[in-house]
Amino acid sequence: MAVTFEKHGQLHYVDPAGHHVSVGDHVLVPTEEGPEVAQCVWAPEGVQQADFGELPACLGPASDADLARDKANRKFRSQARVVVNRLVREHELPMKVVGIDYLDRHKEFHREVVVYFTAPHRVDFRLLVRDLAKVLQARIDLRQIGARDATRVTGGIGNCGRDLCCSTHLTRFEPVAMRLAKDQDLPSNPLRVQGACGRLMCCLKYEHPLYQDFVKKAPKIGSRVKTPEGEGKVIGHSVPSDSVVVRVDGTGEVTRCLQADVCPARKAFDTRPRN
Incomplete structure (x- = not known):
């Protein structure tokens, strides 16, 4: 489960x-x-x-006791975030708090507050740690993370309209190259294929094998095929639906057919002499 x-x-x-x-x-x-x-x-x-x-x-x-403890810890994390943001402003530090974790069963410390933040460069937060420990009465651990990890912590909605992959089902980040966008017939402009973190979308990586398998089996764009609606020319691919887009001869109608419903056809205008 x-x-x-x-x-x-x-x-x-x-x-x-x-x-x-x-x-x-x-x-x-x-x-x-x-x-x-x-x-x-x-x-x-x-x-x-x-x-x-x-x-x-x-x-x-x-149990009810477990749920009560979990509710109390969530309330403490919410209050701690307010305190952290206030002290960051007071110390005028160039950092953005993206997440708070609270451990009340630490092996070495009675209570520990972990603060995840992003910053354009290294930050001297020694005075901040001192003040946080005094106010929150806990050991303070500040961890600077990158843009992709920050997006995973905060969550959000992707270009597809669903919850971000990194904050739901992805367990690790893999390098993503613009070549993958080209193979998937997506815009070559990085701004058009970037995710909420400002980096190339993770789905370009883990969906790429599906596109490779599709290209191996599907008729190429420009080839002639037979469909239930008649013979026509392939003018596009639709990998998510495992289908091809065909313009039917005669009517000029554009239809989408599953790969299983199309088969290659001899070129209608092939006038070369045959032996």
Whole structure:
């Protein structure tokens, strides 16, 4: 099953371990700092073990005490963010806070507040750490992250209208090149194919094998094919729907046909002599 610690947040795959869990249920999931409350967003189902590897086991439903602790921690993170932003302004530091994490079961410290931020360069935040530790009464850990990680933390909506891949199902970032956009018949202007983080969209990378497989099987643009509507010429491809766009002879009608419904046709205007 899949769970998330934040609404519309990163998906984490978990072994139900025999527990009966439905979508929306709150369960306990093991982490490095101890069990934490997460919400089920993908009900348990059978999968191949090799596809997911060794999964952490669900520790069962979250109790009322677990839910109360989780609610209190969320409230503390919200209050801590207000404090951090205020002190950043007071110290006039060129940094932007993008996320706050709070650990109340740290192995070495009673309480720890982790602050994720972005900045154009290195920041001297020694005075900020001192003041934060005094106000929040906790150990402070400031971590500078890049644009892609910042977008993963904050989340958002992509060009496709769905939740960002990095903040939901992607587990690691891979390098993306403009060549991938060209292979997918997308604009060669980087500004047209960049994501919310300002870098090239991650989907260009993990969707690229689908386009490569499609090109191997689909008739080329300009080739002649036979379709249920008649013979015509291929004028475009539609990889997401596994279909080709054909202009039918005679009527000039443009139709979209599944690959399974088209087959090659001899060129209608091939007047070369044949032996």
